[in-house]
Amino acid sequence: MNHEKNDSALQGEQTPRRKRGFGKQPSSDHEKKDQSRRWLFWTVDILLVVAIVAAVLVAVSLLTPFSLFGSGEDELRSITYTVEFVGVDSEQVSQLKVGDTVTDVKTGSVIGTVSAINNRPYEVYTDTPIPDKELGEDVYVVGTYTYPDSYVTLTVTISVTAEYRAGLGYSAEDCRIAVGSEYELRFPSYTASGSCIGMRE
Amino acid sequence: MEKEKKVGIRRRFNVLDAVLILLAVLCIVGVWQRKNLQELFASGETLEEYTITFEVRELRSTTVDLLTKDTAFYLVDGEDTVALGTLTENVSASAATVYLQKPDDGETVEAVYPQDEYDYRLDVKGALACRGTLHEEHFHVEGKVHLTVNQVIRIYSEKVDLEIRITGIERVE
Numbered sequence: 201m202n203h204e205k206n207d208s209a210l211q212g213e214q215t216p217r218r219k220r221g222f223g224k225q226p227s228s229d230h231e232k233k234d235q236s237r238r239w240l241f242w243t244v245d246i247l248l249v250v251a252i253v254a255a256v257l258v259a260v261s262l263l264t265p266f267s268l269f270g271s272g273e274d275e276l277r278s279i280t281y282t283v284e285f286v287g288v289d290s291e292q293v294s295q296l297k298v299g300d301t302v303t304d305v306k307t308g309s310v311i312g313t314v315s316a317i318n319n320r321p322y323e324v325y326t327d328t329p330i331p332d333k334e335l336g337e338d339v340y341v342v343g344t345y346t347y348p349d350s351y352v353t354l355t356v357t358i359s360v361t362a363e364y365r366a367g368l369g370y371s372a373e374d375c376r377i378a379v380g381s382e383y384e385l386r387f388p389s390y391t392a393s394g395s396c397i398g399m400r401e
Numbered sequence: 402m403e404k405e406k407k408v409g410i411r412r413r414f415n416v417l418d419a420v421l422i423l424l425a426v427l428c429i430v431g432v433w434q435r436k437n438l439q440e441l442f443a444s445g446e447t448l449e450e451y452t453i454t455f456e457v458r459e460l461r462s463t464t465v466d467l468l469t470k471d472t473a474f475y476l477v478d479g480e481d482t483v484a485l486g487t488l489t490e491n492v493s494a495s496a497a498t499v500y501l502q503k504p505d506d507g508e509t510v511e512a513v514y515p516q517d518e519y520d521y522r523l524d525v526k527g528a529l530a531c532r533g534t535l536h537e538e539h540f541h542v543e544g545k546v547h548l549t550v551n552q553v554i555r556i557y558s559e560k561v562d563l564e565i566r567i568t569g570i571e572r573v574e
Contacts (some may be wrong), residue, residue, distance in 0.1 A: 244418050251425030258431045320519060329501040329512035340512040342499060353519075367473060368482070369559035379464050380562035398463045399560055 274363040279370060279401050280315060281377055283385065285354040285394035287322050287347070293354060295390040302358050305384040305391065309373030312360030314387070322351040355397070356385075370399075448532035448544055450573035453486065455527055455565035459497045459514065462521035467561045468492040474529060474556045474563075478546045485542060485556055486531030497522035527565075530573075540570050 300314040324347070329340035362370040362377055370377045377396065384393045474485040497514045514522040533542040541547050548554070552567050 244422070247422050247425045251421060251428050254425065254428035254432055258428060258435060325514070327501055328504055329510050332513075335513070338510075340501070340510045341515045342501065342512045344515060364559075367475070367559065369557070376562075378557065378560055378562045379467060397461060 274365050276361050277364045277370070277401060278359070278361050279377070279399060280357055280359045281312075281379075281399040282355050282357045282397050283383060283394045284397045285356070285392040287351050288319070288354045288392065290319070290350055290352045292390065293317075293319055293352065296354075296356065296387055300387045302356075303386045304372075304375040305386050307373065307375045309375040311372040311375050311377065311383075311385075312358035314356055315359040316357035318355045318357075319352040320355075321349070322347040322353045354392070354394075356394075448534060451531050451533050451540070451542075452489065452569075452571050452573055453529045453531055453542075453548070453567055454569040454571075455529065455567050457525045457527075457563060457565050459499075459522045460494075460525050460563075462494075462523055464561060464563070465492065465494050465523050465525055467558070468525065468527060468563075472558050472561075474558050476542075476546065476554055476556050481545070483543050483545050484531075486529035489528045489530050492525045492527035494523040494525045497524045526568075535572065 296314065296317055298314050298317060301310060302312050302314060303309065304311050323344050326343040326345050328343035330343045332339050332341045335341070360372045360377070362372045364370050377399070379396050379399050381396050382393065383396065385391065468488060468491070470488055470490045472488045474487070475482050476485050477483075496516070498511050499514070500509050501512045502509050514520075516522075531542050533540055533548075534544045535541075539547055540549070548567060548570065550567055550569060553564055554567065555562065555564050557563075
């Protein structure tokens, strides 16, 4: 190799001199440094954008009722709940069938499908105290009156896949479902008002 | 030339950049702690621990079964949902009673609601652990809603809607 070099030198060709300091090898180090500096600036720019976006989100969340972060995600859960209708005309009970779709009149939401129907005699409490010797001396129970067979108490069990949100509970479309809630429900061929008396997941 | 370039680049990363990065970090912390910040801005006062005692009369037993310790309740104030507190323990229940007059002699007696497999009425008492502020004898739960003894309010948990009568509001020492 050295001979080759000498030969070319003798022939008057000039071989490029190696650059010192910022030569080819050092030059790639310089490029690497430049590149890392560029990444640093990119990082700062990205942080700037994140800071501005976060500031806007915080301001919106704090100053308006609208929360961009959402108050929680809804989870879908299958539940069954029971609604009781009292004083129902026994001849109209046949208007209800298992499989009927149930709609809440107030919200217009479809809130499930009938999965069971039961009825029992319609009984009301009276203002008359009745002595109950079985419970003890001078113990009275509130009197009851059972309506003739023409009236019944109807319990309808409804199944639905509801949206569940922790802390708030269950809802089907826009209708909250909870024990103790009063509903006016529409079935395909019947409408009645009653209250939710039980719920199960 | 390269040296000048080096110096120039060093100068571009300065105090302003550090301040902006700090602001970004503060914003991220602010987002993370947004709830606490909202409470701070909303109430401006420190919330203290209180116990609200209540009663419900003639409640169906199937509903009472859902009133267990640590059940969280909230109430609705306009469009806002306000945390009311959690039950400190399972509610205490006794057979629901009502005062009626005997038809023969007109004597008033206390009568118990009959219990059958369908309907089982109970009178219930419970206590809710909550936070609030007391200012000039006005108690505000979560610093937002004014509540008083003997007030009837509708409260909600995940599974139950309930009307309660407040029987006491006590600060927890």
